[in-house]
Amino acid sequence: MPNKISRRSFIKGGLAAVGALGVSSLPLPSTAKGADQKELATLIDIRKCIGCEACVEACGEVNESKFPKPQKPFPKMYPKRVKVSDWSDKRYVTDRLTPYNWVFIQEATVTLDGKEETFSFPRRCMHCQNPPCADLCPWGAARKLKNGITRIDSDICLGGSKCKKVCPWHIPQRQTGVGLYRDILPSFAGNGVMFKCDRCYDKIDQGELPACIEICPEKVQKIGPRDAIVKEAHAIAKKINGYIYGEKENGGTNTIYVSPVPFEKLNTAMEKGRGRPHLRPVQDSMAHADNLAKAMVIAPLAGIAAAVGKAYKFTKNDKNSEEERE
């Protein structure tokens, strides 16, 4: 499986890192390059969705091998405030996101042109262009792929749930009793693995469509280069005098919704809460960090300038003292 890191390779990488040994045997950042050109985005036209849940079912079937298989009993957690997240007996819940349900149908009944109308639309990970879950993951388990997919590596994730906290939509969902934490300090660090939509990265690698897009009888979703998808979203929005969500949210995502109703209106009308993400406007979570990162270039220059200034001052003072002595 491409980009898959086994426990063995994780331990190998960890030992190499901690011991600062074997650097040459590790992959160098040859893959570091601009990701914009190759990013794929999905377009979700909510007018077309009939809420049949075919996408939900297909996602569950195609990704079943990736779903958690927790070992019970779970390790005893310390301190006691650490809660177990167990969805293994509720794996068929489909009305929200869970570790076993990576896409669900959200509904909102609103008034459009004087008529009450119910809209349904698939909700899952937005696959942000600069995903805070991947940026802030302390362990390298969550990462963004060059094709715009953000995925969590279940072989590495310790289930600390940081990705969920920093995600503006709180998308990732935790399952206790599975993953690497069981092999490290199961009672004191970690709490399972975080799961979310990986946009069927393995199917995309094979040149296939993600399951939810492939199965949809109404062709609600479409996938393509982000530029083209954004262009098409704008064309539809212009045609229907509609609205777009996901293009600018959180600095830009790779999931673009088009609706004939303002998203604020949908957001007010739909059920939100745990596992049921909102549709509010979202500021770029990583904007401050990006600006600070650019400003970091100045810091060493300031340090060098200060040292040179000090040396110049001392040399000048020494010269003056010598002249006074003469």
Added chain:
Amino acid sequence: MKQTDGYEFSGGQKVLRWGYVLTMIVLGFTGFGQMPIFKRYYISDIPGMAWSADFYVTHTIHYLLAMILLGLLAYFISDYFLSGRKKFHLTSSAYLKISLLTGIVITGIFRVLKNLPDVSFSPGFTLFIDISHLGLVMVYVFAAIFFLITGVKWISINPSRAV
């Protein structure tokens, strides 16, 4: 006040030295705060410490202090080559700490680069920089504590100036 073997710091140098120590302590704290442990282990429950469980806050502080650290290190290195090396020697412990700091700074720079919107690294390299940054900091902390206990300083006076 004697801060090193035979070398006396000026007032400005003392401020910089304590600035460095404080920067490293808060960098270490906010760095460890990038792991979801402060809430779990009640650190954020301590009055006035609620901010430590906010990952965006600790991340911003970490970045700001990384800027200060880069400035300080650039100053110390430049100052050493421009004038300091004539006055004092670096001890073996200093060379060890400098090596560790070099690793911490390099992996930190890659970590910052990785967080930029248009940069993506391979999964193996991402994992390597994440774990090596943490690992090197832990080794640095142990080394710093060891040298503090044993009283080994960063610098000793250059014998030719020790008159």
